[in-house]
Amino acid sequence: MRHIVLLLLLATLAATATAADCPTGADDARARAVIADLQRIVTPNGVQETYATPIGGVEHWIDIRGEDRDNPVIxxxxxxxxxxxxxxxxxxxxxxxxxxxxxxxxxxxxGKTHRSADADAVAGTLAIDRYVQDAIAIAEHVRERLGKEKLILVGHSWGTVVGMKAALARPDLFHAYVGIGQVINTRLNERLSFEYGLQRARADGNATAVAELESIAPYPGDQPITRDRIIVARKWPQHYGGLNAYRDAEQDYYYGASLLSPEYDCADRRAFFAGNVFTLNEVLDEFLTVDFLPVERFPIPVVMFLGRHDYTTPSAPTAEWLERVQAPHKRAVWFEHAAHMIPWEEPGHTLVALLEHVRPLAQESPTR
Structure with missing residues (x-):
């Protein structure tokens, strides 16, 4: 889930995405060139490469960047x-x-992986376990390519489902796990998000929001969590900053990033939107059953980055789970001015947290 609601919003946008969404003018080309030049890795021991490699029968696109190959790998x-x-x-x-x-x-x-793959061949493989197998295979590939014993595994939103399961299945591959916008229990998240939106709407005197939310109450209740119910349930929590703190539901800065990305061209951008439509119906039902509440022991150090205003994957269940789980090391890091999009909302704090709480956990064996 970065996040199921983004998937729903992007699916709507995808229906109208055209070549007009891609910059073609001289000013646009210059802007992309400036960013590409700023992004160039020029240090002697640096690495910068974007390439495709077969993983699980699909050509996966991988991007690797860093100023010193001796640094820990995320x-x-x-x-x-x-x-x-x-x-x-x-x-x-x-x-x-x-x-x-x-x-x-x-x-x-x-994205780029969707663009380069046979959609019909991939469609039947879109299941959480397959994503987990892919993540493990990519970790093994990266470990060998960069000559590392272990990696730091970071998951964001939907990626926390894949990441947690990969860490539980193959702890030998990872120094530590970092969850950003962590999913612990999907149905619990849905309830807390809904309650937040309704509480804020009532306090705001927003009759339209209250009527829409009450029309699906109790949510999720005992009824199926359908796409239509999710759209209503998530619309108002996002409006009140549960996705981007202080930005309402605004996501233009995130969607627009691909317009200037050195790694993405116009066809990749269209594949970004098309991929959301492609995956939606395949994974939604399974995603809605995700539950890590029974996990009482975690095999590697775990650090959770928690957005104080996150009501897309509410932070409270994650903080409570972290309190009671047994792990070699655990840490909660709160981001007071962020909701769900922590690296984008608080990039400086994110880097400091990685340096203070995560990098010290990444100690390589001298024999590697």
Whole structure:
């Protein structure tokens, strides 16, 4: 889930996405060139590469960036499903690259990977376990390519479902797990998000919002969580800052990032939107059954980045789970001016938190 609601919103946008959504003028080309030049890794021991490699029968696109190959490696599992971070990481990541080598990949059905794959062949494979297997295979691939014993695994939103399961299945691959906008129990998240939206709407005297929300109450209740109910339930929590603190439901800065991304061209951008439509019906039902509440032991250090205003994947269940779970090391880091989009909303604080709480956990064996 970066997040199921983004998936729903992007699916709507995808229906109208055309070539007009891609910049073609001289000014646009110059702007892209400036960003590409700023993003160039020029240090002697740096790495900068974007390429496709076969993983689980699908050509996955991978992006690797960092100023020193000796730095710890972050493997970032994006949200959505099918909302890749590759076209927007230029907005927040440049500082990370001085201290980490950062790896992104477009998951099956997402972005550049969706563009290069046979959609009919991939459609039947879109299940959580397959995404987890992909993440593990990519971790093994990156570990060998960069000569590392282990990686730092970071998941965002939907990517926390994939990331948590990958860490539980193969703890030997990872120094630590970092959850950003962590999903713990989907139905609980839905209830808390709905209650927040209704409480804010009533306090605001927003009769339209109250009427819409009460029309699906109790939510989720005992009824199926359908796409139509999700759209109503999530509309108003986002309006009141539950996705982007202080920005209402605004996401233009995130959607627009791909227009200037050095890694994405026009066809990739269209695939970004199309991938959301492609994956929606395939994964929604399974996603709605996700539940990590029974997990009482976590095999590796775990750090949770918690947005104080996050009501897309509400932070309270994650903080409570972290309090009671047994792990070699655990830490909660609160972001007081962020909701769900922490790296984009508080990029400086995110880097500081990675340096203070995560990088010290990444100690390589001298024999590697």
């Amino acid at each position: 493997l970032f599992v994006h949200g959505g499903p099918a909302s890749p971070a590759m076209p927007s990481h230029w907005q927040f990541q440049r500082g990370w690259e001085e201290f980490f080598t950062v790896v992104h990949y477009d998951q099956r059905g997402a």
